[in-house]
Amino acid sequence: MFLEGPRRKILGIDIDGVLADFVTSFCIKVEQVTGKVIGKVPHRWSWYLDEGVTEVEADKVWKEIAAYPHFWYGLGPYPGARQVVEALNHVDGVHDIYFMTTRPPGAKYWTEQWLQDLGFHNPTVLITARKGLACQALGVEVFIDDKPENALEVYRALPPTARVYMLSQPWNAEIREAWADERREGGVQVLEEVGEMLQREGIDLLRAQPRLIGGLDVRGVEGVI
Numbered sequence: 727m728f729l730e731g732p733r734r735k736i737l738g739i740d741i742d743g744v745l746a747d748f749v750t751s752f753c754i755k756v757e758q759v760t761g762k763v764i765g766k767v768p769h770r771w772s773w774y775l776d777e778g779v780t781e782v783e784a785d786k787v788w789k790e791i792a793a794y795p796h797f798w799y800g801l802g803p804y805p806g807a808r809q810v811v812e813a814l815n816h817v818d819g820v821h822d823i824y825f826m827t828t829r830p831p832g833a834k835y836w837t838e839q840w841l842q843d844l845g846f847h848n849p850t851v852l853i854t855a856r857k858g859l860a861c862q863a864l865g866v867e868v869f870i871d872d873k874p875e876n877a878l879e880v881y882r883a884l885p886p887t888a889r890v891y892m893l894s895q896p897w898n899a900e901i902r903e904a905w906a907d908e909r910r911e912g913g914v915q916v917l918e919e920v921g922e923m924l925q926r927e928g929i930d931l932l933r934a935q936p937r938l939i940g941g942l943d944v945r946g947v948e949g950v951i
């Protein structure tokens with residue numbers, strides 16, 4: 727007789743625009759490098775080019791970030807991101823979780839440090855610009871990203887049983903409207919919050935709350951959590 731274990735899943739989680747507020751830190755970096763102040767509500771991917779930043783200046787900003795990848799450690803988490811990360815940490819070992827990002831080389835270490843600070847004890851960060859291929863190779867079944875191109879690429883690369891989610895953000899509004907008009911979303915499920923993905927995948931957000939403090943499991947101890 728076999729004991730039936732938990733249903734194991736392989737998850738791919740994007741970071742910028744999903745857990746981390748890239749925009750605010752990038753705006754500060756643009757100002758430091760170029761002296762230009764740009765708006766913090768992007769309506770498209772390379773919004774800074776609409777705000778008076780030239781291609782040459784943008785290139786300088788990206789070179790600066792590549793030279794000092796500690797930049798990625800300084801990003802603020804979105805509200806609720808800590809809870810999501812803790813919930814994922816709680817099921818790490820039940821499921822296989824990969825954090826997948828197109829951040830430039832050099833970002834891996836700082837991204838892992840950042841995730842650890844947010845409550846994920848032993849994160850695996852994969853840096854890749856080919857998320858479709860990477861997900862296919864890893865057998866990812868659940869994927870979330872805020873970039874429509876990534877969501878579609880991954881959706882097309884995976885079997886139809888996979889769930890691909892796109893987090894709703896101001897910079898993907900146009901695409902979402904186009905998808906809604908065409909009444910087709912390419913099978914990508916659009917979410918307002920990352921927590922919805924956890925809910926749909928049966929990962930309990932509340933389970934994230936208990937945590938070890940000084941080796942003591944404080945689960946359920948009132949007034950501590």
Ligand SMILES: [Mg+2]
Binds near residue numbers: 873
């Ligand atoms: Mg992203």
